[in-house]
Amino acid sequence: MHDLPWQSLALNPLAAFGILLALGVLGGQIAVRVAKLPGITGYILSGLIIGPSGLKLLDQQLIDEAGLFIQLALGLALFDMGRRVDLRWLRREKALFATALLSGVITFLGLLALLTFSGFPMAPASLLAAIGIATSPVVLLELVRESRAEGQVTERLMASTGLNNLLSLTVFTLALSFTHFSAGHGVEAFILMPGWLLLGSVLLGLVAGLLAIRLNVWLGGGKREAQTVLMFGLIALVVGLSAMLKLLPALAILVFGLATRNLERGYAVAEPSLSSRSSFFFVAFFVAAGAQLMPLPLASLWPPAIGFVLVRSLLAAGSWWVAARSNGLPPRHGALLGLGLLPMSGSAVILMTMGALTLSAGAAEFSGFLLSVLCLTELLGPIVTRFALRCAQETRD
Amino acid sequence: MLEFSTSQPLTLGVELELMIVNRRDYNLTRGSDDLLHLLGRRPHGYDIKPEITQGMIEIGTAVHSDVNAMLEELLAIRALLVRTAEKLNLGLAGGGSHPFQHWSDQRIYPKERYQLVSELYGYLAKQFTVYGQHIHIGCPDGDTAVRLTHYLSRYIPHFIALSASSPFHQGVDTLFQSSRLTSVNAFPLSGSMPCVGNWDEFNDYFTGMADLGIVASMKDFYWDIRPKPEYGTVEIRICDTPLGVDTPVLLAAYAQMLARQCFEDGWDDISPAHYLTYSYNRFQACRFGYDAVLVDGVKKRQTSLLEDMLDTLNGLLPHAQALGIEAQHNALRERILQRRLDSHWLRQVYDDSGSLSEVVRRQSEFWMYEAPALSVN
Numbered sequence: 067m068h069d070l071p072w073q074s075l076a077l078n079p080l081a082a083f084g085i086l087l088a089l090g091v092l093g094g095q096i097a098v099r100v101a102k103l104p105g106i107t108g109y110i111l112s113g114l115i116i117g118p119s120g121l122k123l124l125d126q127q128l129i130d131e132a133g134l135f136i137q138l139a140l141g142l143a144l145f146d147m148g149r150r151v152d153l154r155w156l157r158r159e160k161a162l163f164a165t166a167l168l169s170g171v172i173t174f175l176g177l178l179a180l181l182t183f184s185g186f187p188m189a190p191a192s193l194l195a196a197i198g199i200a201t202s203p204v205v206l207l208e209l210v211r212e213s214r215a216e217g218q219v220t221e222r223l224m225a226s227t228g229l230n231n232l233l234s235l236t237v238f239t240l241a242l243s244f245t246h247f248s249a250g251h252g253v254e255a256f257i258l259m260p261g262w263l264l265l266g267s268v269l270l271g272l273v274a275g276l277l278a279i280r281l282n283v284w285l286g287g288g289k290r291e292a293q294t295v296l297m298f299g300l301i302a303l304v305v306g307l308s309a310m311l312k313l314l315p316a317l318a319i320l321v322f323g324l325a326t327r328n329l330e331r332g333y334a335v336a337e338p339s340l341s342s343r344s345s346f347f348f349v350a351f352f353v354a355a356g357a358q359l360m361p362l363p364l365a366s367l368w369p370p371a372i373g374f375v376l377v378r379s380l381l382a383a384g385s386w387w388v389a390a391r392s393n394g395l396p397p398r399h400g401a402l403l404g405l406g407l408l409p410m411s412g413s414a415v416i417l418m419t420m421g422a423l424t425l426s427a428g429a430a431e432f433s434g435f436l437l438s439v440l441c442l443t444e445l446l447g448p449i450v451t452r453f454a455l456r457c458a459q460e461t462r463d
Numbered sequence: 464m465l466e467f468s469t470s471q472p473l474t475l476g477v478e479l480e481l482m483i484v485n486r487r488d489y490n491l492t493r494g495s496d497d498l499l500h501l502l503g504r505r506p507h508g509y510d511i512k513p514e515i516t517q518g519m520i521e522i523g524t525a526v527h528s529d530v531n532a533m534l535e536e537l538l539a540i541r542a543l544l545v546r547t548a549e550k551l552n553l554g555l556a557g558g559g560s561h562p563f564q565h566w567s568d569q570r571i572y573p574k575e576r577y578q579l580v581s582e583l584y585g586y587l588a589k590q591f592t593v594y595g596q597h598i599h600i601g602c603p604d605g606d607t608a609v610r611l612t613h614y615l616s617r618y619i620p621h622f623i624a625l626s627a628s629s630p631f632h633q634g635v636d637t638l639f640q641s642s643r644l645t646s647v648n649a650f651p652l653s654g655s656m657p658c659v660g661n662w663d664e665f666n667d668y669f670t671g672m673a674d675l676g677i678v679a680s681m682k683d684f685y686w687d688i689r690p691k692p693e694y695g696t697v698e699i700r701i702c703d704t705p706l707g708v709d710t711p712v713l714l715a716a717y718a719q720m721l722a723r724q725c726f727e728d729g730w731d732d733i734s735p736a737h738y739l740t741y742s743y744n745r746f747q748a749c750r751f752g753y754d755a756v757l758v759d760g761v762k763k764r765q766t767s768l769l770e771d772m773l774d775t776l777n778g779l780l781p782h783a784q785a786l787g788i789e790a791q792h793n794a795l796r797e798r799i800l801q802r803r804l805d806s807h808w809l810r811q812v813y814d815d816s817g818s819l820s821e822v823v824r825r826q827s828e829f830w831m832y833e834a835p836a837l838s839v840n
Contacts, residue, residue, distance in 0.1 A: 288817035
């Protein structure tokens, strides 16, 4: 006798995506209405509750199957963040460029020192410190959208996030090369592979940028809807191609966005920002990120994880506080900007997987530690960043 | 009772309201606080202040009798503003209205007066995110100011056409050359000054309105032209902020020539009959620019605005010579003969690019970097 349909129910990816969205929205609203928290925190908590570490409504396989939407969300956010990096501005406003870069370097060195002091070998420590440079573009964009923040702190926070993501991915690639070198792998592994990751990703982003500009010029400004669909398509294509070519999707997309903003006739590319039309991707992204959080390692690794988060925040806030005046900001706003850089990048999990693969020994400690840090930054990051933007009086609420 | 301060006749001052835009999609942005904070770090001595919403900033010149000196000051203010805005990656632009901003996105500037206006007028306050040029003309006394206010009301369509630069509103081409005035018209105390004959009558009117609790100061009247007793001037408020930094000086020169004509001729033909067609002529100029048809309610005839402006300019030539501003007189004549409207330029950019963001990008580049057509002596 055949089973009736409801006797062998199994969630498919579409149903999983539906659950991510519906529960995410409910969780977000509860967070906003009851606890006055940012909606993002609600989405992440919803994910944590229904995910493998909670009620197990969603297992890892289903989260993986909804990965298409999540990667697209990350792609859209990174593209938008790349468009926030205005090279003409950075050429004129060298203080911003220097501060963002120095803050990233200081954060890297500080985290490296902390991790090696805490007993991590140099290779995993450098990978973790490189990942620690970057701020999450998705969290920032969604928070700015939700709180409708506008002003110098917001603008510099965005530009700085674009730059620290670029720096983080570059340093991560170099650290990866160093890891291969220390493990005694061949030249191919420690020079060619990182070189391919870095240059290939940049090249793919640039080519996509040129193509997007040409196509948008050809379409003309009167075809806004067609331009928007085209850009969604190109972003999906770049994410997909970089995965196929084993490149860094995050770097390729960032460069893609940066190219469309800064190359000649880049203004032809559709505005307003694509991410503002993509909130359902972002809800799914945050719920999935919450579902992937693993609080278990935090139980044993909380002291160094808290140390990592504190040092990272203090160094960023300190650097921006010192450089506030040359950035045209009151010192207090500089410190708030540094504090706002707390959320860690959404591509950290992808980088974690890449890093873990190259670390023959200590991969488990490396992943466990990063998951602990992510657990803290994903839950605290949105709250702290919103607090910073509110104190700078740049939000509407 | 309002005291009218005496000022030197025919001296001038202009105020310009400017857009503050981001350089990403060129929408309006909350930038006035950041700009003012940075400007305030070094004393500059210029009059730069916030306006009702945070995507606006107002600049004002000192009192000038020479329009070339006025242009020189405007260029100096522009240089300071451009340096500051570049550091903050903000764009500044002329134009009477932002083509695609949404009024509900605007934020009221946190200043007591603006908060009160917002409380009283509700959404009208945010819809007032439009950008105008104000021209002050010095008058010796209140009676002269009342006469000049009535005299200039006949030339309001001229000023509208010369400055029209707001063809788009909330993302749509309005078919108007100046759509900004529609936002002003919504206020109950907009329009024109009542037909009072002298300063005493004006004071009686003002006191009556104040006693009824409708107004507290002259600022509460949103008229197209109004006496400004504390400055000792008549203030023309009808103009859109032009796209270029030099056009405001041409408009001021035009006002100066007209005022001189009024004073020299001893004009005193104050009559309600002149106001019969005031709103209609104003509408015609807003809608059609130089192609407007003016109706003279007293002489009962129609004339083209273009012809009327050229005739007026011919009559003003002796005054231009007396004031030493023939170059500005010629420039105005050229502008009219070429039927040059800022609104046409904006529409042309839109037709070429299909993008309102691109329109604002170009108008911002124009205000910030374009060299003035008339050089400073």
